[in-house]
Amino acid sequence: MTVTTRFAPSPTGYLHIGGARTALFCWLYARRHGGRFVLRIEDTDLERSTPEAINAILEGMSWLGLDYDEGPLYQTHRFDRYREVIDRMLEEGTAYRCYCSRERLDALRADQQARKEKPRYDGRCRDLTEPPADAEGEPVIRFRQPRAGHTVVDDQVKGKVVFDNAELDDLIIARADGSPTYNFVVVVDDMDMDITHVIRGDDHLNNSARQGNILRALGVEPPVYAHVPMILDESGKKLSKRAGAASVMEYRDAGYLPEAVINYLVRLGWAHGDQEVFGLDEMIEYFDIADINHSASSLNPSKLDWLNQHYMKTLPPAHVARHLAWHLGAMDIDPGADDGPDIERVVQAQAERSKTLVEMAENSRFFYREPEGYDEKSARKHLKGSDTVLAALVDALSALQDWHAEAIHQAVSGVAEEQELKMGKVAQPLRVAVSGGPVSPPIDITLELLGRETALARISKAREWALQRAESSA
Numbered sequence: 292m293t294v295t296t297r298f299a300p301s302p303t304g305y306l307h308i309g310g311a312r313t314a315l316f317c318w319l320y321a322r323r324h325g326g327r328f329v330l331r332i333e334d335t336d337l338e339r340s341t342p343e344a345i346n347a348i349l350e351g352m353s354w355l356g357l358d359y360d361e362g363p364l365y366q367t368h369r370f371d372r373y374r375e376v377i378d379r380m381l382e383e384g385t386a387y388r389c390y391c392s393r394e395r396l397d398a399l400r401a402d403q404q405a406r407k408e409k410p411r412y413d414g415r416c417r418d419l420t421e422p423p424a425d426a427e428g429e430p431v432i433r434f435r436q437p438r439a440g441h442t443v444v445d446d447q448v449k450g451k452v453v454f455d456n457a458e459l460d461d462l463i464i465a466r467a468d469g470s471p472t473y474n475f476v477v478v479v480d481d482m483d484m485d486i487t488h489v490i491r492g493d494d495h496l497n498n499s500a501r502q503g504n505i506l507r508a509l510g511v512e513p514p515v516y517a518h519v520p521m522i523l524d525e526s527g528k529k530l531s532k533r534a535g536a537a538s539v540m541e542y543r544d545a546g547y548l549p550e551a552v553i554n555y556l557v558r559l560g561w562a563h564g565d566q567e568v569f570g571l572d573e574m575i576e577y578f579d580i581a582d583i584n585h586s587a588s589s590l591n592p593s594k595l596d597w598l599n600q601h602y603m604k605t606l607p608p609a610h611v612a613r614h615l616a617w618h619l620g621a622m623d624i625d626p627g628a629d630d631g632p633d634i635e636r637v638v639q640a641q642a643e644r645s646k647t648l649v650e651m652a653e654n655s656r657f658f659y660r661e662p663e664g665y666d667e668k669s670a671r672k673h674l675k676g677s678d679t680v681l682a683a684l685v686d687a688l689s690a691l692q693d694w695h696a697e698a699i700h701q702a703v704s705g706v707a708e709e710q711e712l713k714m715g716k717v718a719q720p721l722r723v724a725v726s727g728g729p730v731s732p733p734i735d736i737t738l739e740l741l742g743r744e745t746a747l748a749r750i751s752k753a754r755e756w757a758l759q760r761a762e763s764s765a
């Protein structure tokens with residue numbers, strides 16, 4: 292049988308880190324086994340589902356590169372099918388009509404609570420052959436849950452979980468208005484979509500006994516279940532919005548590469564020895580449900596930073612450049628059209644000194660835009676009193692035949708020697724002059740990337756500034 296997994300988000304919010312991890316695990320398992328991965332949108336909660344959330348989920352999946360073989364399938368498009376299965380179950384006797392009024396059920400519950408029993412339906416309508424005399428309105432439909440014995444869920448992460456059937460209610464599968472309920476539609480979908488492996492958050496573990504029993508009543512063997520422990524924040528608490536229940540797209544906006552986020556996600560709850568860095572191919576080769584952690588995992592933002600830098604340094608510059616271009620675009624810079632260096636070379640020059648693409652973009656702005664002014668502290672420290680050095684640099688650099696890092700380096704060290712200054716005393720004023728601040732890639736590379744004309748113009752301008760400062764403080 293073809294391994295088939297599904298990611299089944301309820302579109303009530305964006306794709307957050309826990310959902311993305313579930314999606315990744317399902318995707319990896321399907322890919323590892325040459326199987327199918329289905330995206331199913333569980334949108335039957337009409338009040339809480341929104342089109343914006345659906346788009347956010349699709350956008351998140353696409354940014355992460357989690358492609359699906361089938362879908363997105365929408366549960367709201369399948370109501371006729373659910374009705375059909377309900378009719379079949381009524382006919383076969385695995386479901387029955389329940390006419391109990393709300394008042395009766397409330398009284399029953401209150402009674403059970405008073406006796407300290409677990410509230411559950413008492414099965415009054417379970418064996419009726421016709422509606423009771425006091426029936427009012429449309430009935431709900433209940434699943435005829437096996438009464439005796441146990442249901443065992445052989446969970447691939449949690450181990451064997453045993454449910455006493457007497458504890459499992461005769462669950463409502465369709466409301467009085469005919470609309471099907473959550474646990475029921477999941478079952479019909481898992482059956483129709485030939486799902487072989489259900490990998491999902493462990494908040495659904497209790498549903499699996501009910502879902503498995505409905506499947507058996509329909510003559511279908513339940514899928515393999517694997518319930519993944521939750522993700523905690525850095526301090527070991529349940530995720531709050533701020534601490535990383537954040538949308539996957541916020542990770543993009545904060546400057547992380549999808550490759551880094553995927554690698555970070557896979558390690559949140561799965562391990563392969565003590566390896567930390569996994570290319571996609573390796574993840575696919577190694578991923579196994581058996582290696583999913585049994586306990587909750589915690590967010591570790593510094594690991595994500597580390598992974599991000601690793602991927603910025605090691606992925607092909609052209610690939611990183613595409614993502615950097617997106618961030619520059621957000622700053623209104625079009626590296627393709629604006630005057631400036633080849634963006635791939637910017638990536639190569641900056642990868643070492645940036646943790647995120649946002650940092651890289653901010654630190655690279657000066658390549659594409661003239662700095663609006665000088666960072667005050669740097670100007671005071673490095674530009675003031677540097678007019679002679681800057682003048683000498685203009686002379687030496689203008690004389691260069693070749694505008695290449697090596698020749699630039701020679702010229703700059705020539706000036707240092709001539710002025711009897713340490714290299715830093717020349718390079719720092721130069722850096723502030725061309726970039727506006729104290730940080731840039733090595734100065735020779737920075738100048739090469741800026742180009743002769745821009746570099747010389749900026750150095751001359753900084754010299755003017757230094758001269759004026761000297762005069763005004765004289």
Ligand code: GLU
Nearest residue numbers: 299300301333477491495
């Ligand atoms: N729609 C459910 C959720 O978003 C997932 C259900 C499932 O995977 O079976 O939590």
